[in-house]
Each structure stands twice: as C-alpha cells, then as structure tokens.
Amino acid sequence: MKRYEALADEIAASILSGVLRTGDRLPSVRQTSAARTISASTVFKAYYLLEARGLIRARERSGYFVAADPAPRPQPLEASSQPDTQSIAVTVGERVFSILRATMKRDVVPLGSAFPSPSLFPLQRLARVMASTVQKLDPRASVDYLDQGNVPLRRQIALRYLIDGLPVHADEIVITNGAMEALNLCLAAVTQPGDAVVIESPTFYAALQALERRGLQAIEVPTHPREGIELSALAAVLERHRPRACWLMTNFQNPLGSLMPDAKKRELVELLARHETPMIEDDVYAELYFGERRPVPAKAYDRHGLVMHCSSFSKCLAPGYRIGWAAPGRFAQKVARLKLGASLTASVPAEATLCAYLEKAGYDKHLRQLRLVLSTQRDAMLGAIARHFPPGTRATRPDGGYFLWVELGPGIDAIDIHHKALALGITVAPGPIFSLRGDFGHCLRLNYGHPWDARMEAALATLGSLVAAAT
Amino acid sequence: MKRYEALADEIAASILSGVLRTGDRLPSVRQTSAARTISASTVFKAYYLLEARGLIRARERSGYFVAADPAPRPQPLEASSQPDTQSIAVTVGERVFSILRATMKRDVVPLGSAFPSPSLFPLQRLARVMASTVQKLDPRASVDYLDQGNVPLRRQIALRYLIDGLPVHADEIVITNGAMEALNLCLAAVTQPGDAVVIESPTFYAALQALERRGLQAIEVPTHPREGIELSALAAVLERHRPRACWLMTNFQNPLGSLMPDAKKRELVELLARHETPMIEDDVYAELYFGERRPVPAKAYDRHGLVMHCSSFSKCLAPGYRIGWAAPGRFAQKVARLKLGASLTASVPAEATLCAYLEKAGYDKHLRQLRLVLSTQRDAMLGAIARHFPPGTRATRPDGGYFLWVELGPGIDAIDIHHKALALGITVAPGPIFSLRGDFGHCLRLNYGHPWDARMEAALATLGSLVAAAT
Numbered sequence: 012m013k014r015y016e017a018l019a020d021e022i023a024a025s026i027l028s029g030v031l032r033t034g035d036r037l038p039s040v041r042q043t044s045a046a047r048t049i050s051a052s053t054v055f056k057a058y059y060l061l062e063a064r065g066l067i068r069a070r071e072r073s074g075y076f077v078a079a080d081p082a083p084r085p086q087p088l089e090a091s092s093q094p095d096t097q098s099i100a101v102t103v104g105e106r107v108f109s110i111l112r113a114t115m116k117r118d119v120v121p122l123g124s125a126f127p128s129p130s131l132f133p134l135q136r137l138a139r140v141m142a143s144t145v146q147k148l149d150p151r152a153s154v155d156y157l158d159q160g161n162v163p164l165r166r167q168i169a170l171r172y173l174i175d176g177l178p179v180h181a182d183e184i185v186i187t188n189g190a191m192e193a194l195n196l197c198l199a200a201v202t203q204p205g206d207a208v209v210i211e212s213p214t215f216y217a218a219l220q221a222l223e224r225r226g227l228q229a230i231e232v233p234t235h236p237r238e239g240i241e242l243s244a245l246a247a248v249l250e251r252h253r254p255r256a257c258w259l260m261t262n263f264q265n266p267l268g269s270l271m272p273d274a275k276k277r278e279l280v281e282l283l284a285r286h287e288t289p290m291i292e293d294d295v296y297a298e299l300y301f302g303e304r305r306p307v308p309a310k311a312y313d314r315h316g317l318v319m320h321c322s323s324f325s326k327c328l329a330p331g332y333r334i335g336w337a338a339p340g341r342f343a344q345k346v347a348r349l350k351l352g353a354s355l356t357a358s359v360p361a362e363a364t365l366c367a368y369l370e371k372a373g374y375d376k377h378l379r380q381l382r383l384v385l386s387t388q389r390d391a392m393l394g395a396i397a398r399h400f401p402p403g404t405r406a407t408r409p410d411g412g413y414f415l416w417v418e419l420g421p422g423i424d425a426i427d428i429h430h431k432a433l434a435l436g437i438t439v440a441p442g443p444i445f446s447l448r449g450d451f452g453h454c455l456r457l458n459y460g461h462p463w464d465a466r467m468e469a470a471l472a473t474l475g476s477l478v479a480a481a482t
Numbered sequence: 483m484k485r486y487e488a489l490a491d492e493i494a495a496s497i498l499s500g501v502l503r504t505g506d507r508l509p510s511v512r513q514t515s516a517a518r519t520i521s522a523s524t525v526f527k528a529y530y531l532l533e534a535r536g537l538i539r540a541r542e543r544s545g546y547f548v549a550a551d552p553a554p555r556p557q558p559l560e561a562s563s564q565p566d567t568q569s570i571a572v573t574v575g576e577r578v579f580s581i582l583r584a585t586m587k588r589d590v591v592p593l594g595s596a597f598p599s600p601s602l603f604p605l606q607r608l609a610r611v612m613a614s615t616v617q618k619l620d621p622r623a624s625v626d627y628l629d630q631g632n633v634p635l636r637r638q639i640a641l642r643y644l645i646d647g648l649p650v651h652a653d654e655i656v657i658t659n660g661a662m663e664a665l666n667l668c669l670a671a672v673t674q675p676g677d678a679v680v681i682e683s684p685t686f687y688a689a690l691q692a693l694e695r696r697g698l699q700a701i702e703v704p705t706h707p708r709e710g711i712e713l714s715a716l717a718a719v720l721e722r723h724r725p726r727a728c729w730l731m732t733n734f735q736n737p738l739g740s741l742m743p744d745a746k747k748r749e750l751v752e753l754l755a756r757h758e759t760p761m762i763e764d765d766v767y768a769e770l771y772f773g774e775r776r777p778v779p780a781k782a783y784d785r786h787g788l789v790m791h792c793s794s795f796s797k798c799l800a801p802g803y804r805i806g807w808a809a810p811g812r813f814a815q816k817v818a819r820l821k822l823g824a825s826l827t828a829s830v831p832a833e834a835t836l837c838a839y840l841e842k843a844g845y846d847k848h849l850r851q852l853r854l855v856l857s858t859q860r861d862a863m864l865g866a867i868a869r870h871f872p873p874g875t876r877a878t879r880p881d882g883g884y885f886l887w888v889e890l891g892p893g894i895d896a897i898d899i900h901h902k903a904l905a906l907g908i909t910v911a912p913g914p915i916f917s918l919r920g921d922f923g924h925c926l927r928l929n930y931g932h933p934w935d936a937r938m939e940a941a942l943a944t945l946g947s948l949v950a951a952a953t
Contacts, residue, residue: 108819115628129621141831142613150600153802157586188659188804188825195824204675204697220823226675331624331830333659348579352691353666354659358829359802360612 014049015056016383019064022057026066026077037067037075063387063463065394083397085406088418091241092450094212094231098252099447101223107216107444110429114438120470123429123438125265127413127460129330131384133377137329140371141364153359159347160186160336160357164366168336175307179320183343185350186336186357190295190323193337193346195221196353197319198258200345201289202227206255209248211240213416213445213454215265215293218258229447230254236407236416239264239271242278249286256289262306263296266445266456267416268409270306280312289342292320295335296412298327298378301386306411316341324365327378332361385413391463392471399475401482413460419453423481428455431477437470485520486527487854490535493528497537497548508538508546534858534934536865554868556877559889562712563921565683565702569723570918572694578687578915581900585909591941594900594909596736598884598931600801602855604848608800611842612835624830630818631657631807631828635837639807646778650791654814656821657807657828661766661794664808664817666692667824668790669729671816672760673698677726680719682711684887684916684925686736686764689729700918701725707878707887710735710742713749720757727760733777734767737916737927738887739880741777751783760813763791766806767883769798769849772857777882787812795836798849803832856884862934863942870946872953884931890924894952899926902948908941 025031037043040058044051058075061067068078114123121128149155156162165181172179187193202208204226210218212231222229230248233241239261248254261271261279271279283290294308310318319342323335334357339346356362368374389409396406396417405418419425425441432439440458442451461467496502508514511529515522529546532538539549585594592599620626627633636652643650658664665688673679675697681689683702693700701719704712710732719725732742732750742750754761765779781789790813794806805828810817827833839845860880867877867888876889890896896912903910911929913922932938 112629115625117622117626124625126625129624132621132624134619134621134624135617138616138619138831141616145609145612146606148605148609150603150605151588153600153603153605154586154595154597155588158583188663188829191823192659192825199695217823224670224820224823331827333825333827333829349695352662352688352695354663354804354825356802356804358659358804358832360609360832360835361829364831 015053015060018049018053018057019060022061023064023066031077033077035077037077039074060387063391065391084393084408085396085400085404085417088236088405088407088416091233091235092212093233094446094450095448096230096232096244096248098207098228098230101219101227101229101447103216103220103223107220110441110444113433114440118436119433120437120466121461122457122470122474123440124458126330127326127385127458128462130462131381131460132328132330133373136373137332137364137368140368141360144364144367145360148360148363152363156359156362157351157356159184159350161359161362161366164362164369165336167366167369172338175305175311177307177311179338183338183340184336185339185343185347186334186362187350188335188354188357189325189333190293190321190335191217192350192353193321193323193335194218194258194291194293196346196349197291197321197337197339197342198222198225198256199349200319200339200342201256207252209245209254209257209259211259211264213266213442213451215260216444218293219447231447234264234267235269236267237269238275239269240279242275242282245279246282249282249288254288256291257283258291258293259309260293261309262294263299263409263412265296265412266414266440268407268412268414270410271309273307276307276309277312280309280318284315284317287317289317289319292318294320294322295326297322299382299385299413300411301382301389302410310338310340313340319346327381328368328374329361329365332365333358334361334365385460388413388459388461388463389415392457392459395468395471396475399472401475401479404478413458414456415459417455417457419455419478420482421453423453423478425452425455428474428477428481432474435473437473439474486524486531489518489520489524489528490531493532494535494537502548504548506548508548510545531858534862536862555864555879556867556871556875556888559707559876559878559887562704562706563683564704565917565921566919567701567703567715567719569678569699569701572690572698572700572918574687574691574694578691581912581915584904585911589907590904591908591937592932593928593941593945594911595929597801598797598856598929599933601933602852602931603799603801604844607844608803608835608839611839612831615835615838616831619831619834623834627830627833628822628827630655630821632830632833632837635833635840636807638837638840643809646776646782648778648782650809654809654811655807656810656814656818657805657833658821659806659825659828660796660804661764661792661806662688663821663824664792664794664806665689665729665762665764667817667820668762668792668808668810668813669693669696669727670820671790671810671813672727678723680716680725680728680730682730682735684737684913684922686731687915689764690918702918705735705738706740707738708740709746710740711750713746713753716750717753720753720759725759727762728754729762729764730780731764732780733765734770734880734883736767736883737885737911739878739883739885741881742780744778747778747780748783751780751789755786755788759788761789763789765791765793766797768793770853770856770884771882772853772860773881781809781811784811790817798852799839799845800832800836803836804829805832805836856931859884859930859932859934860886863928863930866939866942867946870943872946872950875949884929885927886930888926888928890926890949891953892924894924894949896922896924896926899945899948899952903945906944908944910945
C-alpha cells in the first residue's frame with residue numbers, strides 16, 4: 012500500500028469510528044505534512060482520495076471538513092431480470108447508433124460512454140516503448156507472424172494465464188484487432204446464420220449487433236445483478252432451444268457490473284459441457300478488479316475446450332492500439348483461419364510495442380494504480396447517486412470494471428432522461444439499448460471511468476433532478 | 483531520372499543497337515567512374531540495374547560482360563481463360579492453407595509468396611515518423627475517430643484520389659485493418675449468404691476464401707491475361723444469373739497482372755450500372771505501375787455510387803501496419819457501421835504515423851524507386867524464364883504489381899512442380915488455388931517482388947529444369 016493510501020485509510024477509520032465527526036475540520040495539508048514528516052503532495056493525494064470517497068469535503072479557502080453523510084449509498088439491486096426467453100431474430104434499431112454517436116463527442120460529460128478516460132493509461136510510456144521498439148524491428152516482422160500473431164506477445168499473454176492457473180499455451184492464442192474482432196471470429200467459428208445464441212439480460216449492445224450481422228437468433232436469459240446469468244433458467248433454455256452457443260461475461264459484466272462467483276462458474280461450464288455448447292467468454296474487464304485477486308474466467312474450469320476466451324489490452328492498458336486476442340480452445344485453428352481471412356494480422360508495431368511493455372514488467376504497477384482510481388471513482392459515483400437521486404433509486408456496486416447499473420423508480424423513461432440529459436451536455440446509456448425487446452426502460456448504465464471532479468458531481472446532480480422531475 | 487538510371491539506359495542503348503556485342507567486356511567500375519567523374523557507387527548501381535535486366539553478366543574477378551542474349555523473353559499469354567460459368571458454392575480446400583503455410587517460411591525462395599520483400603519499403607523512415615508521432619499524440623485520439631477512422635488520414639487519401647481526378651470525399655472513406663478487411667466489409671454490405679458473386683478466372687484465392695466464409699455462390703468469368711475480365715461473357719452472366727455483386731481487380735490483377743484499359747473500365751462500369759450490380763474493386767497494386775501514370779480505378783467512371791473501391795498501404799508503403807480503406811460509394815454508411823462492429827477502429831498509432839508520413843510528402847519519391855526496382859525485377863524474371871524454361875512456356879508481362887502468370891506446356895502438373903520445388907527450398911503458387919474447380923493445373927504465379935540475385939536466378943533455373951523434366 013502507498014503512503015497516501017495508508018494515511019487516507021487511517022483518517023477514514025477515524026471518521027467511520029466516530030473519532031472525527033460531521034463538520035469537523037481536518038488539519039491543514041501543511042500541518043499534517045509537518046507533523047508526520049511526509050510530503051505535502053502525499054497529504055494532498057490522501058485528502059483527494061477521501062474526498063472522492065465522499066468522506067470529506069473541501070470548502071474554498073477554509074480547508075477540509077468531514078462530510079455530512081460519510082458514505083451514502085443507493086439501495087442495492089437484488090432481483091434478477093425476467094426477460095422473455097423465446098428465441099428471436101436480432102434487429103438492432105437506429106436508436107443505438109444515434110445514442111452511441113452522441114457519446115462520442117468530446118464536450119459532453121461521458122456518463123454514457125463505453126470507454127474509460129484515456130488519461131488513466133500510460134500512453135506516454137507506451138509511446139516511448141513504441142519509439143524504441145519499432146526502430147529496432149526486423150523488417151521481416153511485417154510478414155513473419157501471419158499465422159496467429161506475434162509469437163513473443165502470445166507467450167506474454169500465456170504467462171498471464173499461467174499466473175491464474177490456466178494452462179493456455181501460446182499456440183492456442185490468436186491475436187486480433189481488439190476483443191471485438193476476437194468475439195466476432197469466435198461467433199463465426201461456432202455458428203451459422205439462423206442458429207440461436209444465448210445472451211445475458213441485459214447484455215452489451217455490441218453483442219446484439221454482432222448477432223444481428225451474422226443473422227442469428229438470440230435468447231435472453233435472466234441475469235442476477237451481482238452474480239450473473241441464472242443457471243436454472245439457462246439449463247431450461249439449453250433443454251428447450253438447443254442453442255448453438257452462449258455469449259457471456261462472467262467478470263464485471265457490461266452493463267450490470269456483475270461478477271459470477273467461482274463455484275457458479277464451475278457449474279456453468281459443467282452445464283454447458285453436458286450440452287456440448289460452446290461458450291464465448293467476453294472477459295475484457297477482468298484486470299480491473301477491486302478485490303484481493305484477479306477473478307479467474309470460466310475458462311479456468313473448462314476441460315473440454317468449449318470455452319472460447321476473448322480479451323484485449325484496450326480497457327486496461329492501451330486504448331487505440333487495437334490489440335486483443337482469443338484463446339478459443341478446441342476451435343483455435345478455425346479461429347486462426349478466420350482471422351487470416353478477416354484481416355490477416357493485427358498491426359505489427361502495436362503488437363511488438365505491447366510485447367516489449369509487458370516484458371519490462373511495468374504492467375502490474377500500472378494496473379494497481381488503475382484499480383485504485385476506478386474503485387475510488389465508483390464510490391464517488393455511488394455517493395453522488397445517493398445524494399442526488401430520488402429515494403427508490405437502486406444501483407449495483409460492482410467489484411470491478413467501470414460501469415454501474417441504475418434502476419430508477421417505476422414508470423421513469425430512461426430514453427426520455429437520455430434526451431433531456433443530452434440537451435444539457437450529459438450522456439447516459441439508457442437501458443433499452445441493452446436488450447432485444449427494449450426492456451429496462453427505467454434503467455441507466457453509468458460510466459465511472461472518468462476523473463471525479465466538480466463537473467462530474469454537477470452532472471450527477473443534474474441527472475438526479477431530471478429523474479426527480481420525472482418521478 | 484537518377485544519374486545511375488541515365489548511365490544504365492545509355493549502356494543499354496549501346497547493347498541493343500549493336501555498338502556493344504555479346505561477350506564484350508564493359509569498362510571497369512573504376513575506369514567508368516574516373517572517365518565520367520561520377521562516383522563508383524553510381525556506376526555500381528547502373529551495372530546492377532543492367533544485370534538485373536539481363537543485359538550484362540558479372541564474371542567473378544574479371545568484370546562485366548554483355549550477356550549472350552540481351553533480352554530474351556518467354557512467349558506472351560494471349561488467350562482468355564474459359565471457365566465453367568455456372569454458379570457454384572465456394573469450398574476452398576485444405577490444400578490452399580498448406581501451400582500458403584509453406585510460403586511463409588523465412589528460408590525458402592519466396593516465388594510463391596503473396597508479399598513483396600520487406601526490404602523494398604522505408605520501414606526505418608516510418609519507424610522514425612512513428613516515434614515522433616506517437617509521443618505527440620493527444621490521448622483522446624485513442625477514442626476520437628471511432629466513426630470511420632483518423633480524419634486527417636482520410637483527407638490525405640482523398641487528396642490522392644483527387645490527383646487522379648476522382649472526387650472522393652474524406653467522408654466516404656472508411657479506414658480498415660488492411661484491404662482484406664475493407665473487401666470483407668464491402669462484400670458483407672451488399673450480399674446475403676446464398677447470393678451469387680462474379681469473380682475473375684483465375685482469381686486471387688483470398689477472394690474465394692472470403693466468398694466461402696460468407697456462404698456465397700461464385701461465378702467465374704473468362705478473363706484476358708492482359709486486359710482483364712471479358713465484358714461480353716460478363717454481360718451474359720449478368721443476364722442469366724443476376725449476381726448480387728462483382729469482385730474484380732482492374733489494375734494489375736492478382737494472379738495475372740492484367741491491366742484493364744480505360745475505355746474498357748468505362749464500359750464495365752456502365753454495364754454494371756445497367757444491371758444495378760455493385761462492384762467491389764480490389765485495387766491494392768495501382769501505385770505499383772511501370773507506365774507513365776497511375777492507372778485510374780473503374781471507380782473513376784462510376785456515376786451511381788455502385789463501385790466500392792478498396793485499397794491499402796500494405797503493398798506500396800507500410801507492410802504490417804495494417805492500414806487499408808474502402809471508398810464504398812452509396813454503401814459508405816453501411817460499411818462504416820459494419821467496420822465499427824467488426825473491430826471498432828484500425829490501430830491508432832499506425833493511422834497517425836501514415837498520416838504524418840503522407841503529409842511530409844516523401845511518399846512519391848519512395849514510390850518512384852519502388853516502381854523502378856519492381857519493373858527491373860520483372861524483366862530479370864522474364865529473362866530467366868526465357869533462358870531456363872522449356873520452349874512453349876508462356877508468361878504475362880505485367881505493367882505493374884509484382885506477380886506474373888506462367889503457363890507451362892500442356893499436361894504439366896503445377897501442383898507436382900510445387901511439391902518438388904518445395905523439397906528444394908523454393909515456393910511457387912500453383913494455378914489450381916486460383917480457381918473454384920481446380921483449373922489452371924499447368925499454370926504458376928511467380929512473385930518478382932524480391933531482390934534479384936544469384937539465388938533467385940538459380941531458383942528459376944531449378945524450376946525450369948523441374949518443368950523440363952516433367953515435359
């Protein structure tokens with residue numbers, strides 16, 4: 012633990028135990044710095060962290076004070092979704108595109124964005140690694156790794172699987188243009204147009220779009236906001252519909268933020284194995300855990316090569332480099348060939364750069380900082396929701412990733428909130444874009460992957476008043 | 483024209499006019515350098531060029547001599563192919579993959595390769611541009627250009643269209659992971675599984691694979707070795723089969739090297755417009771022309787937005803960077819959305835680097851050198867075929883690109899030649915992989931995109947003797 016984190020924790024304990032009370036003034040940065048012989052910047056960082064957690068507030072020119080309600084939180088979401096589990100052809104409306112387009116503007120508050128802030132990533136460091144890497148690159152590298160991508164990078168990825176106890180060999184790994192391409196290729200490897208595929212409810216809209224492009228049917232299965240897809244419902248669907256594949260996110264699901272417990276993952280994999288059903292596992296957020304250790308993917312329990320694990324560096328290290336991968340189990344060769352046909356290789360300079368970065372072992376240090384920032388921002392956003400949204404609002408409290416799912420009071424129209432918020436320069440991701448039939452009309456996905464500041468707090472206050480007005 | 487090129491041309495003229503005769507010894511490099519007050523390296527370059535053109539030969543320790551037959555050439559190919567023009571489901575056999583895998587090894591003579599030598603490209607210069615570009619890159623660039631790719635790069639590409647008189651707006655251009663992805667996306671934009679698509683005969687095997695992946699039927703149309711697809715045959719197929727699209731290469735077709743004349747391109751576009759049939763134009767070799775000017779694509783004559791033009795920087799500037807694009811006419815928005823769903827964006831550092839390189843205007847200088855090298859190597863390979871292959875061998879003499887198509891005597895099995903050559907460390911691309919039904923059993927595609935040296939000459943001699951033995 013860093014010095015400033017230790018200091019923040021110590022002060023937090025004093026507040027939570029009642030030693031420091033609402034309205035108490037904290038010692039100034041200069042006093043604390045002198046008293047403890049630590050640098051002023053360490054004290055600043057600790058105070059910033061406490062502020063982001065909602066425990067203290069800064070008042071202009073008068074210092075820091077213990078906040079009124081040190082840890083307000085919205086009510087948790089407890090109930091699983093209840094989608095219609097009939098198979099249905101996927102048609103994603105125009106609305107998704109117009110909503111996505113709105114979130115791409117630079118000048119909006121990006122609560123509806125699918126991306127975390129680029130400021131969270133070591134882009135300058137990566138640029139320096141790239142500068143030195145490409146200038147040493149063997150010209151033949153441009154056509155060397157046509158098979159499944161840069162071999163040393165695949166070894167680095169295999170090494171990270173190994174740390175989690177997954178014996179994924181570098182030969183199984185296919186480097187792709189980001190996880191999106193990996194997911195598409197895995198889907199193409201195990202389905203034909205017209206086949207049915209199981210998805211979570213709610214599910215990431217890009218999965219819906221991928222199913223639509225391939226002409227697939229989809230079956231939405233009830234999903235618990237903390238623990239992921241309901242296995243009894245899934246078992247019934249497997250019996251009744253004989254779907255050709257499942258597309259699931261076991262770790263920090265988008266949009267719920269749910270994390271499937273290990274025992275449930277094992278059960279899931281065994282259930283699918285009994286039905287010989289391949290599973291496409293979208294696992295792009297696993298590195299962004301807030302707990303003690305990285306959650307293993309469902310693939311960890313796979314003994315039949317049925318789990319096709321997909322991930323990338325886009326959400327945890329290098330957005331824009333477009334380097335992802337699939338570890339497609341028994342379908343590896345098929346996916347490798349589909350990759351060759353789809354776009355040959357990933358970008359060679361990007362592959363080589365990420366490989367060099369991983370070899371130098373700065374990755375874990377970066378990840379520790381990133382997780383701390385994201386978990387702090389999660390708490391800040393939950394605090395703001397509790398302060399600004401009307402009673403009855405529920406929200407998930409994810410243990411990783413950068414999305415949370417908010418359920419507004421019944422009858423509130425999330426699409427309407429989206430339009431009104433957009434007019435005020437704030438984006439949100441309304442619930443209906445995460446389902447086949449426009450369910451979740453009173454839900455929002457909010458992104459806490461951007462720095463918590465006064466603008467963000469104000470945006471949450473604005474959203475809260477829009478919701479209150481609609482109640 | 484460079485000094486060494488002028489010198490080479492002057493000596494070539496003396497040889498061809500008979501002033502210098504077979505066996506005559508050329509002045510030594512030192513003599514020529516002193517007599518003309520030019521550097522020895524300039525003289526060396528001129529002699530190398532003459533040697534590559536087959537006009538002179540070096541004899542160890544005794545200097546350069548006028549070659550026996552200054553410009554031998556194989557007989558040209560004159561007749562169009564005569565494929566079965568029935569529509570057929572596409573099934574690409576395992577053989578293509580095993581042949582492709584063989585060409586990827588580093589230690590073989592890569593006559594069967596689909597790629598030119600990496601040594602032909604300014605990879606060091608690009609690496610320096612990349613080093614300075616990525617270190618200045620705005621972090622927000624990583625998520626800025628989700629729509630259709632880096633905007634300034636799209637403007638640079640639009641500028642190059644403009645030079646050829648094509649008013650392609652940057653808004654029409656969709657940046658992709660190489661031309662392969664662009665071609666796939668265009669195909670997906672205008673076809674559904676089961677549709678029929680027109681292709682050339684022979685055609686690039688990657689087109690066959692793309693059609694197979696999408697579950698399409700294909701119709702092979704007779705194609706002339708110099709002038710491309712036969713319009714009368716195409717017209718009949720359009721009437722009879724109502725195909726949903728055409729996938730054609732008008733400039734330096736792979737594998738023939740054919741170049742469709744401008745008037746024929748205009749006629750082609752008008753014919754397709756009458757049938758409302760979209761054309762996917764694979765134009766990755768256009769920059770590698772040996773004539774006076776870059777040939778325009780068929781898209782230049784398109785007034786209905788039906789031509790979807792696809793190209794890339796992989797074959798003319800930056801192999802491995804994986805930056806290509808589509809200018810899909812009226813289908814631009816559809817292709818842009820398919821691109822977003824397929825893999826979001828291309829690699830952001832690669833896009834920014836190519837943009838910076840193009841802005842600095844070193845591109846045309848590089849291209850001039852590249853064209854000179856390739857045309858010289860084409861002549862050297864044609865000379866070697868004439869010297870080493872049995873009489874009756876025919877070959878195309880492309881005016882661009884880096885492939886030529888060789889027709890061996892009747893009854894010679896190109897697949898057999900492939901296996902025997904591979905055992906001797908030489909790859910070739912046998913004719914049958916370029917067709918649906920395994921036609922072109924006595925043809926080879928040879929790649930002249932690698933430096934012409936003694937190893938290459940020896941490989942051609944070996945191939946020639948394998949063919950002679952099989953005759």
